[in-house]
Every structure is written in C-alpha cells, then in structure tokens.
Amino acid sequence: MKIIQTTGCGGAVGWTTVLLSSGSGVRVPLGVPCNAAPVLTVLPPSSQEVSGKNKATLTCLANKGFPSDWKLEWTVDGRTKPGDASRGLLDKDGKYSWSSTLTLPADEWTKAGTVVCKATQGSQTPVLETMKRADCPV
Incomplete structure (x- = not known):
C-alpha cells in the first residue's frame, strides 16, 4: 500500500494530509x-576539498520552514548559480528542513x-544568508 503525504495551509495554521493508495486519508x-x-x-x-580535489562545495541549510515548497537558490557575486537541493523533510515540530549544495x-x-x-516561497519575503569569502579560512 502506497502512502502519499501533502502539506498546505488553511487559514493561519498548516496541515498535513496522509493519503493511502486506496483513496482514504486523514488531514491532521x-x-x-x-x-x-x-x-x-x-x-x-x-x-x-579545495586543495586536494580542486573544487569547493558549499552547503545551505534551511530549517524550521513551512510549508514544504520553499526553494533554495544560490548567487555568487550577483550571478545565479545552479545548486543541488534536497526535498523538504518534515520535522517532529511540524516544520520542514532542506539543504542545497553548490x-x-x-x-x-x-x-x-x-x-x-x-x-523563496510564493509571495513571501525572501530569506537571505550571505557568506563573505574573505571571512572563510579556506
């Protein structure tokens, strides 16, 4: 039996729906x-990694967000760069965590x-975290 989980908002409070492949389900x-x-x-x-593999992998951790469809994007000196993002993972507190690597x-x-x-998520105010290269030991 397949289980499908979705999340969404109704009013001011978020919810999750667990559906079974049979079509039955419950909204929580x-x-x-x-x-x-x-x-x-x-x-x-x-x-x-920088000295031995001649590459640099940065990781962006996003925690305590809701709903699950926030997107993570990267820019380097103002230029958009493609990252590799994970799907949102539902935490015990009902909020989501994601990560993206560049x-x-x-x-x-x-x-x-x-x-x-x-x-970014819909019309919500974007959240930014900036790292200055000069502040890193590498």
Whole structure:
C-alpha cells in the first residue's frame, strides 16, 4: 500500500494530509503557522576539498520552514548559480528542513567575493544568508 503525504495551509495554521493508495486519508492540523520562513545557515567548503580535489562545495541549510515548497537558490557575486537541493523533510515540530549544495571550481571559489543562499516561497519575503569569502579560512 502506497502512502502519499501533502502539506498546505488553511487559514493561519498548516496541515498535513496522509493519503493511502486506496483513496482514504486523514488531514491532521500541525499547529504551525502558515508560511513560516526558514532559518538559513551557509557552510563553507573544507580546505581538504579545495586543495586536494580542486573544487569547493558549499552547503545551505534551511530549517524550521513551512510549508514544504520553499526553494533554495544560490548567487555568487550577483550571478545565479545552479545548486543541488534536497526535498523538504518534515520535522517532529511540524516544520520542514532542506539543504542545497553548490559546487564551484576551486579557482572560482578563491576569487569569489560573496556567496548568497536565498529561500523563496510564493509571495513571501525572501530569506537571505550571505557568506563573505574573505571571512572563510579556506
């Protein structure tokens, strides 16, 4: 039997629906506010990766967001870069967590000024987390 889970907003409170492949299901209020903006953290690449593999992988962690369709985007010195994002994972508190990785050639990383991870969702105010290359030990 297949289980399908969806989330959404009704009024000011979020909900999740668990549907079975038979068509039956139940909607469960999560008690979390709709459109809760995630908290972003950008993690720098490791020095071993930059020097040994000639690349730099940055990770953006997005935690405590709702609903599950927030998107993570990257910019490097104002230029959009493609990242590899995970699907939202539902936490016990009813909010979601995601991550996105951005891999750059080492020479592009060493020349970078700022790297920004941006979370967007519909008409909500975007959430930004900026990392200055000069502040990183690598």
